[in-house]
Amino acid sequence: MNGAQISGLQCPRCGGELPVEALDPQGATCADCEAHLEGLAFPALFRSEESSVWEPVLAGEAACFFHPDRVAAVSCSRCGRFLCPFCRIRWAGEHVCTACLEAANRNGKAAALASSRFHFDSLALAMSTLPILTWIFSMLTAPFALGFALFTWRRECSIVPRSKLRFLAAVLFSLLTIAGWVAFWIYVARRNGLSATAGRD
Amino acid sequence: MVQREQIYRPLFGTRWRPASGVRAWQSADHLLIVEGRFFSEQYTRLFWADIQSAVLYQLHSRSSFLLGAEAVCLLAVLGPLAFRNYGWPLIAGVVFLLWYGSWRFTRRHWGCQVATRTSTRQFALTGNLASSRRILEQLRDRVSLAQGAPAEPTETPMQQTAAFSGRQFPRQPVTAVHVTAFVLGILSPFSVFIFVAYCIALTAAWFLQQDFRFPLAVRSAAVMSQIYAALRVAIWILVHISIRFNFMPFFFNYWQFGMPQVLFSLYGITAVYGRSIAAAKRQQNSATVLGLR
Numbered sequence: 001m002n003g004a005q006i007s008g009l010q011c012p013r014c015g016g017e018l019p020v021e022a023l024d025p026q027g028a029t030c031a032d033c034e035a036h037l038e039g040l041a042f043p044a045l046f047r048s049e050e051s052s053v054w055e056p057v058l059a060g061e062a063a064c065f066f067h068p069d070r071v072a073a074v075s076c077s078r079c080g081r082f083l084c085p086f087c088r089i090r091w092a093g094e095h096v097c098t099a100c101l102e103a104a105n106r107n108g109k110a111a112a113l114a115s116s117r118f119h120f121d122s123l124a125l126a127m128s129t130l131p132i133l134t135w136i137f138s139m140l141t142a143p144f145a146l147g148f149a150l151f152t153w154r155r156e157c158s159i160v161p162r163s164k165l166r167f168l169a170a171v172l173f174s175l176l177t178i179a180g181w182v183a184f185w186i187y188v189a190r191r192n193g194l195s196a197t198a199g200r201d
Numbered sequence: 202m203v204q205r206e207q208i209y210r211p212l213f214g215t216r217w218r219p220a221s222g223v224r225a226w227q228s229a230d231h232l233l234i235v236e237g238r239f240f241s242e243q244y245t246r247l248f249w250a251d252i253q254s255a256v257l258y259q260l261h262s263r264s265s266f267l268l269g270a271e272a273v274c275l276l277a278v279l280g281p282l283a284f285r286n287y288g289w290p291l292i293a294g295v296v297f298l299l300w301y302g303s304w305r306f307t308r309r310h311w312g313c314q315v316a317t318r319t320s321t322r323q324f325a326l327t328g329n330l331a332s333s334r335r336i337l338e339q340l341r342d343r344v345s346l347a348q349g350a351p352a353e354p355t356e357t358p359m360q361q362t363a364a365f366s367g368r369q370f371p372r373q374p375v376t377a378v379h380v381t382a383f384v385l386g387i388l389s390p391f392s393v394f395i396f397v398a399y400c401i402a403l404t405a406a407w408f409l410q411q412d413f414r415f416p417l418a419v420r421s422a423a424v425m426s427q428i429y430a431a432l433r434v435a436i437w438i439l440v441h442i443s444i445r446f447n448f449m450p451f452f453f454n455y456w457q458f459g460m461p462q463v464l465f466s467l468y469g470i471t472a473v474y475g476r477s478i479a480a481a482k483r484q485q486n487s488a489t490v491l492g493l494r
Contacts, residue, residue: 012258012314012323023254038334039256040341043348044317093230119240126240130404135397158242160209160226160235 120152121166128173146174249347277461325413383466422469
């Protein structure tokens with residue numbers, strides 16, 4: 001077995017061909033980068049591609065909607081079209097066709113197909129904290145960050161569980177910054193007022 | 202389309218580090234890989250029934266170089282404080298040490314690569330081998346439910362698969378950012394505005410180095426610089442609102458405390474350069490941290 005390599009799989013560190021021993025819980029060392037590797041091979045690695053081979057349709061049998069020469073295996077849960085093993089897609093516990101899946105994704109009804117999300121909460125937090133380093137800009141960015149955090153409060157920032165802690169922190173930092181600037185300007189105004197009074201006296 | 206709501210649960214041991222670039226979540230029928238990119242995240246779904254292999258591997262870390270460089274940098278902060286018998290600044294120095302230590306010793310040193318016929322994804326794991334093995338066991342249990350027991354490696358030729366390799370190293374202009382930070386760090390004692398620019402360069406470095414596959418030495422240099430800059434900002438605020446502790450050594454015009462940030466930046470540049478050269482030598486045709494080919 002030594003020296004045998006798995007075609008197509010690569011070492012995660014160096015990109016070299018993966019040794020067979022790496023797919024063993026006991027572990028192995030990559031010949032190229034000497035990285036320690038431990039792994040598992042699952043039946044899908046050895047699965048023959050013949051499992052998706054289609055059968056020709058015979059008289060009286062239902063044919064695939066997209067491939068009339070192939071026998072149907074299931075029907076689409078959404079539109080009812082007959083589908084061959086090649087066309088059926090298992091999604092959220094159902095068999096659907098590509099057209100229905102694409103339509104659902106296009107209409108935004110398939111949250112389970114979402115490929116990305118924007119972190120409004122992280123952006124709000126960054127806007128409320130980073131400008132503090134530059135002092136003067138925080139006077140402008142703090143109200144904007146506060147408004148942004150409140151405006152996007154209900155927006156979904158992730159499909160995985162995510163707390164509102166960043167939004168809360170953004171609001172808190174923004175309020176503190178605004179309060180600090182208000183206090184500063186009140187202080188400046190009072191000092192100028194006292195100076196003016198002293199000048200008149 | 203009627204659709205069941207997916208319930209995602211974190212893989213064991215990957216939950217308590219929300220700041221990492223790549224995380225893994227499990228649902229009833231698939232493994233969700235979440236890759237953070239600045240202020241957004243990208244999702245990749247690997248269905249249990251399609252997963253062909255899972256490989257545990259050690260992330261890049263040059264322990265001796267890392268520890269040596271870190272020791273030099275930390276001594277540069279703590280040494281002058283201890284020798285000159287400063288009181289309050291020493292507390293700030295210890296805060297720096299603890300802050301950095303809490304970041305450094307909770308870093309991930311193991312990664313997991315999960316491959317299907319058409320996709321290969323990597324994500325970071327917890328710090329030690331034992332907990333990483335538990336994740337592998339967890340993956341094995343979930344995949345076994347969908348496919349049956351894991352296959353034993355055999356001597357017979359395996360099926361040809363068409364797995365595509367993931368990105369080997371992030372291609373980002375990190376050296377330029379480090380050099381910029383280095384120059385600004387040297388000049389920062391002369392001007393508050395240059396110090397502000399230095400902080401901005403450090404922030405950029407942080408975002409560029411979020412990926413867990415990045416060499417730890419490079420990330421540690423940026424983190425040390427950032428913590429030190431944050432402490433200097435905090436102390437500058439305390440000094441300027443007239444709470445007069447003996448914070449003078451951290452004051453802007455003191456050259457001796459410009460030295461640590463210069464060392465941190467030098468450390469970063471060295472780490473980027475060393476890592477890139479090693480990567481380029483080993484695999485000429487792949488991208489390196491410098492983006493060279």
